[in-house]
Amino acid sequence: MAAATSNALDAGYYAATCPDAEAIVSNAMSRLHYNDPTLAPALIRLLFHDCFVRGCDASVLISPTPRYSSERAAIPNHTLRGFPAVDAVKRALEAACPGAVSCADALALMARDAVSLLGGARYGVALGRRDGTQSNPWEVDLPAPFARLDDVLAYFAARGFSAEEAVVLLGGGHTVGGAHCGSFRYRLTQPDGTMDEQVRCEMLDACGAADLPLDTDPATFLDPDTPFAVDNNYYAQLMVNRTLLQVDQEAATHHATAHHVAYYAASNDAFLQRFAEAMEKLSNVGVLEGDAGEVRKVCSRYNT
Numbered sequence: 001m002a003a004a005t006s007n008a009l010d011a012g013y014y015a016a017t018c019p020d021a022e023a024i025v026s027n028a029m030s031r032l033h034y035n036d037p038t039l040a041p042a043l044i045r046l047l048f049h050d051c052f053v054r055g056c057d058a059s060v061l062i063s064p065t066p067r068y069s070s071e072r073a074a075i076p077n078h079t080l081r082g083f084p085a086v087d088a089v090k091r092a093l094e095a096a097c098p099g100a101v102s103c104a105d106a107l108a109l110m111a112r113d114a115v116s117l118l119g120g121a122r123y124g125v126a127l128g129r130r131d132g133t134q135s136n137p138w139e140v141d142l143p144a145p146f147a148r149l150d151d152v153l154a155y156f157a158a159r160g161f162s163a164e165e166a167v168v169l170l171g172g173g174h175t176v177g178g179a180h181c182g183s184f185r186y187r188l189t190q191p192d193g194t195m196d197e198q199v200r201c202e203m204l205d206a207c208g209a210a211d212l213p214l215d216t217d218p219a220t221f222l223d224p225d226t227p228f229a230v231d232n233n234y235y236a237q238l239m240v241n242r243t244l245l246q247v248d249q250e251a252a253t254h255h256a257t258a259h260h261v262a263y264y265a266a267s268n269d270a271f272l273q274r275f276a277e278a279m280e281k282l283s284n285v286g287v288l289e290g291d292a293g294e295v296r297k298v299c300s301r302y303n304t
Contacts, residue, residue: 008289009126013105018097021127022109028089029113037228040114041176042081047111047283048173049077050104052159053140055286057132057293058103061086063300064137074140078214079180083300086110090299103299104129108283118176120230121276125283130293133302145183149250149257159285163256165278171264172275174248175234176227180217181207184244194249196241203244220244230275235265 014021032039050060053071061083062070071077086107093101105127116122143152156166181188181203187195188204207218221227222244223234237243238252238261251257264271294303 009128009284009287011124011126013127014097014100018093018100020096021093021101021105022125024092024096025089025106025109026113028092029110029117032085032088033114033117039082039085040118041173041178041228043085043107043110043114044173044279045177046080046082046086047107047279048169049080049140049142050107051282051285052142054132054134055288056104056108056129056283057286057288058107058129058296058299059132059135061103061107061299062135062302069137070135071137071140072135074137076140076142076144086299090296094297099295099297102129102131102293102295104131104287106299111279111283115172115230115276115279118228118230120172120279121272123276123280125280128287128289130288130290131296131299132288132293143247145179145245145247146186147247149247149254152247153256161278161281164260164274165281167251167257167260168264168271168274168278169282170248170251171232171234171238171261171271172230172278174222174243174245175232176230177222178219178227179222179244180214180219182211182214182217184246185209185211187244187246194241194246195243199242199244222248230272232264232268232271235261235271239265 046060050056050058053059060071060077062072064070064073086103089106089110090103093106108125108129112123112125143155153163153166185207188200188207189209191200206220223237226233238248241249243249252261296303
């Protein structure tokens with residue numbers, strides 16, 4: 001479990017070894033986003049899945065092999081996307097500065113640029129993360145989409161995040177996120193009055209009542225109004241029971257989170273600023289520094 005955040009990273013870490021690192025990443029991200037607007041949300045999710053398991057050490061990027069498994073083989077990571085984009089950015093960094101920039105730093109910068117490209121506030125990313133040399137599927141303990149909010153808040157708290165920060169990260173990730181119907185189908189077939197009836201009927205038509213394998217299960221945007229914009233619209237939907245995931249809907253009425261949901265539903269500017277701060281904090285969780293770990297040449301495999 002990764003909980004500690006780092007104070008030893010430095011915005012000027014690559015000033016001597018790769019001074020154009022941030023520009024290289026930003027230029028590549030602009031091209032990638034232009035070609036595929038679904039990539040930016042995927043990269044935000046990829047950072048979350050990396051940092052909350054073993055810390056922000058790029059362990060989620062390791063490809064499993066016939067001999068060794070990796071985090072990517074764990075069920076919560078089966079729907080992750082963005083790996084080819086990370087590889088492309090890493091190749092650009094290696095071409096300019098061989099062996100200098102870690103994959104963990106590349107992913108942190110890509111996620112920051114993803115937030116910005118989607119309309120979010122741009123935040124600073126201190127650098128100097130090292131890449132991990134372990135990636136184990138059994139360590140992936142991310143909350144399930146149908147988890148109860150109390151359990152999710154405890155999960156975030158164990159990693160140093162307050163209830164407010166949890167609400168901000170969940171809302172920010174889900175306002176540009178998507179979900180397979182299997183994540184919320186039980187709410188369609190066993191209604192409990194916490195989902196708007198029009199939304200329930202529309203999604204029941206789209207999803208069907210029968211469970212399906214993941215590779216054939218339909219998926220949908222969690223915020224269909226502005227699916228490619230980091231904004232506070234998701235909180236407004238929470239306030240009127242128009243959300244799909246149970247954990248998010250609980251946040252609108254839970255004693256520890258309801259006031260945060262109402263506040264961010266009323267102020268987009270406040271949400272954008274707080275989401276940027278929470279993402280910056282997320283990108284500093286449990287990092288490896290100094291001589292720990294390595295700087296991978298290829299993000300999907302260890303150097304040795």
